[in-house]
Amino acid sequence: MAQHRFHKMHGLGNDFVIFDAREHDLSLTAEQVRALADRHLGIGCDQLIVMRAPSATGTADMAMQIFNHDGSEVSACGNATRCVVALAGHDVLIETGAGLLRGTLGDGAVTIDMGLPGLEWDTLPLAYPMDTAHLPVGWEDLTDPAAVSMGNPHVIFFVADGAAVDLERLGPLIEHDPLFPERVNVNVAQIADDGIHLRVWERGAGLTLACGTGACATAVAAIRRKLVTGPVQVHLPGGTLTIDWQPGGPVSMTGPTTHVFTGEIDI
Numbered sequence: 001m002a003q004h005r006f007h008k009m010h011g012l013g014n015d016f017v018i019f020d021a022r023e024h025d026l027s028l029t030a031e032q033v034r035a036l037a038d039r040h041l042g043i044g045c046d047q048l049i050v051m052r053a054p055s056a057t058g059t060a061d062m063a064m065q066i067f068n069h070d071g072s073e074v075s076a077c078g079n080a081t082r083c084v085v086a087l088a089g090h091d092v093l094i095e096t097g098a099g100l101l102r103g104t105l106g107d108g109a110v111t112i113d114m115g116l117p118g119l120e121w122d123t124l125p126l127a128y129p130m131d132t133a134h135l136p137v138g139w140e141d142l143t144d145p146a147a148v149s150m151g152n153p154h155v156i157f158f159v160a161d162g163a164a165v166d167l168e169r170l171g172p173l174i175e176h177d178p179l180f181p182e183r184v185n186v187n188v189a190q191i192a193d194d195g196i197h198l199r200v201w202e203r204g205a206g207l208t209l210a211c212g213t214g215a216c217a218t219a220v221a222a223i224r225r226k227l228v229t230g231p232v233q234v235h236l237p238g239g240t241l242t243i244d245w246q247p248g249g250p251v252s253m254t255g256p257t258t259h260v261f262t263g264e265i266d267i
């Protein structure tokens, strides 16, 4: 066992435990991640992040490994990527499972070039081919979803009243539907005069106060359906992100980060 320093941070209430393992080794089992992420018995977080040295052959400044609350390792986390850029304290090119992401430090906010969205059924992936702009499926009142990959899979439902959706019950049902062989993040969006109001049931984490990739995927789906134009404000329970996307181009996400505290823990 050794003592490791960590940062507790959040992006709009989507909270993270972040270890900086760029200069020493830290490998974590799924069981260790679950124990650290536990809100009663551990530090508590939606996602656990390990900052790592970049691959020797690449051009990135650092690499980032992402684990969900349930211990599963995933490729993308928009809010945590902003937090890692804020921690670095300067613009960085980050190697992630979703590709190279460029982070730019602004005045009180961080912008991430989130890359191209995946709009083909096999990039999500879905279990079989279908039109990702309008999936011909539904779960009770949630029908006609869109699907978008931001390096991680998202399904998006446009509804008249987002607050009325029982996401705590329907989220896990949809997350584990066989249509999504790698499970899925479930987004419920309401279009309003001031942008998009969004609630997210995250794969491997449950209801969160915000989801950066969910905001990006939802903005892409809404722009594809011509419900809004970019840039668009996406309002989540924890705050607001600005998302920009022009069809054919990369998605840009801008929002705040908060450093809560640093600590040390024996692992």
Ligand SMILES: N[C@@H](CCC[C@H](N)C(=O)O)C(=O)O
Pocket (backbone or CB within 6 Å): 014, 046, 047, 068, 074, 075, 076, 077, 078, 079, 080, 152, 153, 185, 202, 203, 204, 205, 208, 210, 211, 212, 213, 214
């Ligand atoms: N909170 C994140 C997304 C984290 C990963 C997600 N739960 C997944 O399993 O794909 C964000 O801000 O994007």
